[in-house]
Amino acid sequence: MISKFFEIYSVKNIKVSTYCYSTMLCTKSNIARYCTSSAKELKDIPCAKGLPIIGTTLSLILAGSTPKLHKYIDKRHQQLGPIFKERIGPVECVFISDPQAIRLAFACEGKYPYHVLPEAWTTYNALHNVSRGLFFMNGQEWLHFRRILNPLLLKGDQSWLKDCCGPAIENLIGKIDNKYEIDSMLYHWSIEVIVSVLIGASNYAENKERLDKEIGYLASILHLIFETSSKLALIPSGFAAKYRIPRWKKFEVSVTMALKSTADLVSNLATNYENGEGLLGKLKEQMTMNEVVKIVIDLILAAGDTTAYSMEWLLYSVGRNLEVQKRLREEIRDYENKGLRLNSNSYLKNTIKESLRLYPVAPFLTRILPEPVTINGYKLSAGTVLIMSIFTTGRDKRNFNNPLVFDPDRWNRSEEVRTGVVHSAALPFAMGVRSCIGRKLAEAQLQLTLAKIVQNFDFKVTNKKEVDVILKMVAVPSRQIEFQFKRI
Numbered sequence: 001m002i003s004k005f006f007e008i009y010s011v012k013n014i015k016v017s018t019y020c021y022s023t024m025l026c027t028k029s030n031i032a033r034y035c036t037s038s039a040k041e042l043k044d045i046p047c048a049k050g051l052p053i054i055g056t057t058l059s060l061i062l063a064g065s066t067p068k069l070h071k072y073i074d075k076r077h078q079q080l081g082p083i084f085k086e087r088i089g090p091v092e093c094v095f096i097s098d099p100q101a102i103r104l105a106f107a108c109e110g111k112y113p114y115h116v117l118p119e120a121w122t123t124y125n126a127l128h129n130v131s132r133g134l135f136f137m138n139g140q141e142w143l144h145f146r147r148i149l150n151p152l153l154l155k156g157d158q159s160w161l162k163d164c165c166g167p168a169i170e171n172l173i174g175k176i177d178n179k180y181e182i183d184s185m186l187y188h189w190s191i192e193v194i195v196s197v198l199i200g201a202s203n204y205a206e207n208k209e210r211l212d213k214e215i216g217y218l219a220s221i222l223h224l225i226f227e228t229s230s231k232l233a234l235i236p237s238g239f240a241a242k243y244r245i246p247r248w249k250k251f252e253v254s255v256t257m258a259l260k261s262t263a264d265l266v267s268n269l270a271t272n273y274e275n276g277e278g279l280l281g282k283l284k285e286q287m288t289m290n291e292v293v294k295i296v297i298d299l300i301l302a303a304g305d306t307t308a309y310s311m312e313w314l315l316y317s318v319g320r321n322l323e324v325q326k327r328l329r330e331e332i333r334d335y336e337n338k339g340l341r342l343n344s345n346s347y348l349k350n351t352i353k354e355s356l357r358l359y360p361v362a363p364f365l366t367r368i369l370p371e372p373v374t375i376n377g378y379k380l381s382a383g384t385v386l387i388m389s390i391f392t393t394g395r396d397k398r399n400f401n402n403p404l405v406f407d408p409d410r411w412n413r414s415e416e417v418r419t420g421v422v423h424s425a426a427l428p429f430a431m432g433v434r435s436c437i438g439r440k441l442a443e444a445q446l447q448l449t450l451a452k453i454v455q456n457f458d459f460k461v462t463n464k465k466e467v468d469v470i471l472k473m474v475a476v477p478s479r480q481i482e483f484q485f486k487r488i
């Protein structure tokens with residue numbers, strides 16, 4: 001099934017030499033662990049047995065199918081250990097859940113890391129001859145655009161990103177009541193923030209009423225793609241597209257509408273807000289207009305559901321832990337009274353880390369090995385598809401004491417030894433040169449929004465039963481989370 005989700009890219013010009021990455025993990029014990037001459041072969045890796053051709057697809061279907069993939073894989077780790085291989089469908093993948101092995105995999109990702117792409121999207125792109133942004137690029141092309149975006153979104157002073165969040169947060173605070181569904185409000189909020197980043201905070205604040213309808217439309221279309229693409233998960237896209245099955249047709253229509261309306265919005269923004277404020281102006285200095293549109297469309301698509309659902313999980317966590325909520329309110333009041341800026345060890349930042357640990361919207365990270373490497377004592381060859389089980393590492397008691405308890409204090413640096421935190425076991429934005437380009441923006445957005453919400457509302461979750469995580473492209477709530485907000 002993994003292979004049905006994802007198109008596996010072949011890695012060209014692979015050097016077939018045994019390469020030891022001992023320099024990247026410099027303690028003696030690590031070298032012994034990862035680089036022994038007695039390393040075993042791929043065939044020796046514990047393996048989940050399946051049927052010819054379909055592999056273990058049937059077992060997955062019986063376990064609840066793709067919405068439960070993270071739980072299915074978690075169970076496999078419990079049965080088979082921190083490394084195992086499984087052929088779900090035609091391609092064999094190696095799953096790892098040991099934080100050190102995950103660090104090593106990233107250290108070995110090479111200059112142009114390859115990740116695995118959703119097959120439905122690559123089929124669509126090929127059929128419609130669409131060239132896409134960063135997430136879909138590879139090799140030199142990827143590095144070229146990544147080098148333009150890194151200094152703008154990740155490096156140096158990023159306080160302008162915080163300013164860009166302001167108008168969208170104000171809108172959200174004005175709209176929150178108990179009548180509307182929180183997920184559509186948060187979708188709207190996340191698109192508003194990225195539009196504000198594109199044209200600059202003051203342009204956005206002046207024109208937000210005018211742009212509101214277009215943003216609302218885009219938010220609803222993006223939500224639609226998300227629904228239609230998750231319904232294609234277990235069906236090979238080539239087959240679905242060739243025989244034009246109804247699910248494929250719906251997906252195709254929603255993607256075409258989304259790409260068109262995003263492109264229209266970007267062209268509108270680029271022509272009407274030409275004062276160079278915001279990201280669009282900065283990109284236009286370094287790219288052609290076609291390139292700007294291609295890059296920005298994918299920034300909008302990548303920002304939409306990831307940030308909206310991370311915020312919803314954060315509200316869920318804080319809405320069920322009223323002590324945490326009270327402490328957040330006190331901390332924010334205290335900082336404001338003293339006129340201080342939040343430091344990196346603040347309770348607010350630790351609350352966000354904790355929520356992303358338990359609810360990573362991307363529960364699997366992927367890399368295709370560019371070189372042979374020994375991981376967890378097994379020699380893996382170039383081209384191996386590695387799947388890193390972040391959902392599992394974040395909830396493993398070897399990495400976090402009482403892992404299912406929501407406890408922001410476990411991240412408090414002064415208490416780190418006592419609470420036992422393995423930092424590389426929680427990687428919601430991945431790591432290395434191909435990690436999330438929107439990380440700084442997303443973190444600012446989550447911090448500022450949560451701070452404003454706890455200052456303005458007492459809120460709680462009223463669902464009687466715990467809400468589960470299910471996978472619909474990203475990790476989403478298994479049912480509607482019911483919130484009760486009371487203005488204070």
Ligand code: HEM
Pocket residue numbers: 115134135136146194298299300302303304306307310360361362365366428429430431434435436437438439441442
């Ligand atoms: C809480 C919110 C977010 C989470 C948890 C998240 C997580 C991730 C993860 C796990 C990856 C994959 C990295 C890899 O393959 O190693 C990724 C890639 C990416 N993200 Fe995010 N993301 C978030 C928000 C955003 C935002 C706000 C933007 C846009 C400003 C964005 C744009 C992208 C892009 C363009 C990529 C592809 C990067 C590349 O291939 O070079 N993300 N994100």
